[in-house]
Amino acid sequence: MKLTKDQVKKVARLANLPLTSDEEDLPEGEAGKYSEQLSRVLEYIDQLNQVDTTGVEPTFNVSGESNIMREDTTVASLSQEEALSNAPQKKEGMFVTKGVFEE
Amino acid sequence: MTGKRTMNNYEPVIGLEVHVELNTKSKMFCRCSADYFGKEPNTHTCPVCLGLPGALPYINQSAIEDCIKIGLALNCSVSPISRFERKNYFYPDLSKGYQISQYRWPLCINGQLTLDNGQVIRINRVHQEEDTGKLFHQEGQTLIDFNRSGVPLVEIVTEPDFRDVEAVRDYAKKLQQLFRYLGVSNADMERGDMRLEANVSVRKVKSQKSKVKNTSQNLKVEEELPPYRVELKNINSFRFMVAAIEYEIKRQIEALEKGEKLSQETRGWNGDKKCTYVQRSKEEAHDYRYFPEPDLPELRIEESRVKSLESSMPELPWSKNKRFEEEFKLSTAQAKILTETEELADYFEGLVELGGKEGIDAVKIANYVINQKIGAGTSVEEVLGKIKAKGEGVIGDERELEKLAQEAISENEKAVADYKSGKEAALQVLIGGVMRLSKGKADTSKLKPILEKLLKVVT
Amino acid sequence: MQNSKLQVKNQNLTGLTLIETLRGLKEKIFSEEELNKAYLNKIAKLNPKLNAFLKIEKNSRGIPAAIKDCILTKGIKTTAGSKILSNFVPPYNATVIEKLLEQKVNVIGKTNCDEFTMGSSGENSAYGPTKNPWDLNKVPGGSSSGSAAAVAADLCTFALGTDTGGSIRQPASLCGVVGLRPSYGRVSRYGTIAMASSFDQIGPLTKSVEDAALVLEWISGGDNYDSNCRKEKFTMQPGKLRGGIKGLKVGVPKEFFSQGLEGGVEKIIRDAIKKLEEMGAEIIEVSLPSCEYAMAAYYILVPSEISSNYARYDGIRFGNTRENFGDEVKRRIMLGTFALSTGYYDDYFAKAARVRTLIRQDFQKAFGPSTGSGCDVIVGPVSPTTAWNLGEKVIDPLAMYMADIYTVPGNLAGIPGLSVPCGFSKGLPVGLQILGKQWDEETILQVGYAYEQATSRRKEKPKLSF
Incomplete structure (x- = not known):
């Protein structure tokens, strides 16, 4: 199938991906480029429809493992300093982001 | 138009989602301490719960066992194969950009819980997931503490079976009691150990006319759910939950009466203004893109494990309640109070056991404990002593006292003669006789007139 | 003994395999300091041209290994390109890394790769492409581009790479070195930046098959952090590596010789298969x-997992904001977001996910001793082409994807x-792919070793005269 420019924009929103030159009056903006590229990939992928998968169980994991669990014991956490060491912005021992609406 | 008349034409349709934070030592998918409450921010984190690149989850077995216990207590069946999935959405408190949760393959499904009013609430699922971090809003900025990130949460989802607010309250209280009995959570609402979300909608009750025409088609119409659902979120007390649901029912009925069309939305409760408000509308609804968590192999819970977990569970509050009624001849109300906490119930059973040896009746102990609001810490001997002293152990039944008095009279011919001859003090001898016969339990205040009455007859 | 010492001494230190290096150190023919100095000198000379390393660690101790930059190193900047x-x-x-440190291996540098390991040419790195040591106008393959180039140019004793769809084997093939992608679940992924969690594996790129076996022994095994x-x-049974291939069943899938396979590559692969037959394989x-x-x-599956794995890059706890993703990462995130x-x-x-089951069943059948063909290994080309010109496929994502057409099935x-x-086509290296049963790295190493010993391929090195 094809992915239209609008679909690309919708998907980008869902994926929290800012697209550059996304202005409506720029037909060759990122949405246009991705619409074309992703459509080609999706058209290729559409050949999956030729495969009969009736009664075939899906494979989600190839490790062959199951019931991998651990005992309920603790180990030392990172220090506050280590936890925050890569944060671009920090305040009062916490990470900082632009204000979000209190839910 | 009064609210009552309006209600007569509508009925609420309510489903409940309860989240409970488990009190495991470590978090759900990492080995950080889960005891985060009141701790310095970001001191209980590691690459896993911070969502750093390269970090991977690893399942805490105790959490899974707790989840299964909750499921079993709610009569669920435990899925032979269950899987974790990723629930994808963006929010600053969600470190990985997805929550590891369960969706298509939950641990426990198809349970039920019977309420005090006899109604059976169907439980759709009991599943395992993880908590998010905490946000603090400050001068246009948002600060984030990830100490809570990854703490195990169990979610219990009902079918939309509630038709009144009282039933919702009863259900929520019962769950809280269950969590405490099972010892899986403190279930403290204020601390956020237990969180409630209600899905509320209303529908017209079918008219009297159609009730008569009770065709199968009509039945189907009645079972149809309203075409919308309002999700009430972030309710942190039973009182607020009741208030929010009541407000919402009224609001929705009024809107429908005005001919408005209600739609899917998420609303919060404003405790100050005592009203609900829109948090997210349908247009902004999430597309969570659930898919199986590739970092975690599936769980295959064997029957034998389920059996052993089941046998490790304590007597559940509702079973205890029923047993107290039957075994101790308590009223439903009495049994409910005494089984409110497992601690009180155990304490009461201790009292009954010891009191029984001293001939003190369970009902009397129950009355005393309830009336005097005796706490489970109080010394058992002291309480039993007080019950006796207060006369709670006394024989007060007049027929029984008469029998004892008659016996004492026939044993003490001399005292009877003395009394007849005018010696009032001889009555004390007879009273002493009754006390001896009753092992000191006869109610002396009632004994004197009984003896006087009997002595008049004796000639 | 005297003989081997002389042999080692007469060679350039950086030309030694890992096994030879260990022997040299053990026999005190050279010191760790001399070894590290030799490599650092060579890196200083060649890396500006090759751009194989993004970061160089100046150590004088340990066995110098090059680590793909998607593998986290405490205190050492890790960009994943x-x-x-x-x-x-x-x-x-x-x-x-923890497991390598236990073996006295040191990180000599972090190697360049396609951004977040998404790519087959190395050109998706935000820090400029790595060049192929055999021809600086060609791509080295990807995404473990720097690791493959560093091994080929003798800038490390061995390297680690990661392979989600072919990212160890394909650059190993294009750069003429040995690359091993272990079974899924053989090596812990903890601390390696995920591309697609149900596919990713870490593995060695080495100068010899024996080196690859040793490194796999070092890095394999559970850690209670990767549940899969x-x-x-992994341990190689004594004598197994040198056991020869007489009587082994080698499967050749006709699907691996499809259209798109370069004539020159096909000829070399067919020759290699003939060689295996001469050596006694069936x-x-x-x-x-x-x-x-x-x-x-x-x-579908890989971008889906990517769309979720890359949600954590929000610029709050670490890193820069999401508009800094390169095009290929964005494409895959969007494709996966859509698919889910x-x-x-x-x-x-x-x-x-259902088609994935069918593909697994295909392999089970080929390997199945009773129900199927009973193959011990399956062989074919790694890549349909040799190294291509820099810039050639950048504008055509789908063409780039097809570079992994023979490595992807095994990873599913x-x-x-x-x-x-296994040879050269127009002066550029070609790699023979040997696939095995899950958990049976031993047999593919055995076949690889036998082939390597029977040919002179391993002795050929790129002529880097700049």
Whole structure:
């Protein structure tokens, strides 16, 4: 199938991906480029429809493992300093982001 | 138009989602301490719960066992194969950009819980997931503490079976009691150990006319759910939950009466203004893109494990309640109070056991404990002593006292003669006789007139 | 003994394999300091041209290994070839790093790769492409581009790479070195930046097959952090490596000789298979019919996992904001977001997961001793082409994807694969792919070793006269 420019924009929103030159009056903006590229990939992928998968169980994991669990014991956490060491912005021992609406 | 008349034409349709934070030592998918409450921010984190690149989850077995216990207590069946999935959405408190949760393959499904009013609430699922971090809003900025990130949460989802607010309250209280009995959570609402979300909608009750025409088609119409659902979120007390649901029912009925069309939305409760408000509308609804968590192999819970977990569970509050009624001849109300906490119930059973040896009746102990609001810490001997002293152990039944008095009279011919001859003090001898016969339990205040009455007859 | 000492002494230190280096150190023919100095000198000379390393660690101790920059190194900047992580200094080591440190291996540098390991040419790195040591105008393959180039140019004793769809084997093939992708679950992924969690594996790129076996022994085994990782370590049974291949059944899938396979490459691969036959292996033609759909399934499942794995890059706890993702990362995030979104999950994600089952079954049948062909290994080309010109496929994502057409099927099945140098086409290296049963790295190493010893390929080195 094809992915239209609008679909690309919708998907980008869902994926929290800012697209550059996304202005409506720029037909060759990122949405246009991705619409074309992703459509080609999706058209290729559409050949999956030729495969009969009736009664075939899906494979989600190839490790062959199951019931991998651990005992309920603790180990030392990172220090506050280590936890925050890569944060671009920090305040009062916490990470900082632009204000979000209190839910 | 009064609210009552309006209600007569509508009925609420309510489903409940309860989240409970488990009190495991470590978090759900990492080995950080889960005891985060009141701790310095970001001191209980590691690459896993911070969502750093390269970090991977690893399942805490105790959490899974707790989840299964909750499921079993709610009569669920435990899925032979269950899987974790990723629930994808963006929010600053969600470190990985997805929550590891369960969706298509939950641990426990198809349970039920019977309420005090006899109604059976169907439980759709009991599943395992993880908590998010905490946000603090400050001068246009948002600060984030990830100490809570990854703490195990169990979610219990009902079918939309509630038709009144009282039933919702009863259900929520019962769950809280269950969590405490099972010892899986403190279930403290204020601390956020237990969180409630209600899905509320209303529908017209079918008219009297159609009730008569009770065709199968009509039945189907009645079972149809309203075409919308309002999700009430972030309710942190039973009182607020009741208030929010009541407000919402009224609001929705009024809107429908005005001919408005209600739609899917998420609303919060404003405790100050005592009203609900829109948090997210349908247009902004999430597309969570659930898919199986590739970092975690599936769980295959064997029957034998389920059996052993089941046998490790304590007597559940509702079973205890029923047993107290039957075994101790308590009223439903009495049994409910005494089984409110497992601690009180155990304490009461201790009292009954010891009191029984001293001939003190369970009902009397129950009355005393309830009336005097005796706490489970109080010394058992002291309480039993007080019950006796207060006369709670006394024989007060007049027929029984008469029998004892008659016996004492026939044993003490001399005292009877003395009394007849005018010696009032001889009555004390007879009273002493009754006390001896009753092992000191006869109610002396009632004994004197009984003896006087009997002595008049004796000639 | 005297003989071996002389042999080592007469060689350039950087030309030694890992096994030879260990022997040299043990016999005190040279010191760790001399060894590290030799490598650092060579890096200083060649890296400006090759751009194989993004960061060089000046150590004088340990056995110098090059580590792909998607593997976290505590206190050493780890960018994964992305602008997003331009300043990221991990507070912890990946499990594989911890395991290497136990073996006295030191990180000599972090190697360049396609951004977040997404690519087959190295050109998706935000820090400029790595060049192929055999021809600086050619790509080295990807995404473990720097690791492959560093081994080929003798800038390290060995390197670690990661392989999600072919990212160890394909650059190993294009750079003429040995590359081993272990079975899924053989090596812990903890601390290695995930591309697609149900596919990713870490593995060695080495100067010899024996080196690859040793490094796999070092890095394999559980750590209680990767739930999908097998607890047991990989160990090569004594004598197995040198056991020869007489009587082994070598499967040749006709699907691996499809259109798109370069004539020059096909000839070299056919010659290599003939060589295996001469050495006593039994060659059988097998069929993997569902592998025709491997790329389509792969490009649903991998982007889906990517769309979720890359949600954590929000610029709050680490790294820069999301507009810093490069084009290929954005494409895959969007493709995966779409494949998982409401209304498309069943037709895309679930469908691809079912096709994955069919592909696994194809391999099970080929390897099955009773029900199938009973192959011990399956061989074919690693890549349909030799190294191509820089810039040639950048504008055509789909063409770039097809570079992994022969490596992807095995990864859908979770089986191990080895790339062994097997000749040159127009002066550029070609790799022979040897696929094995899940958990049976031993046999593919055995076949690879036998082939390597029977040919002179391993002795050929790129002429780097700049």
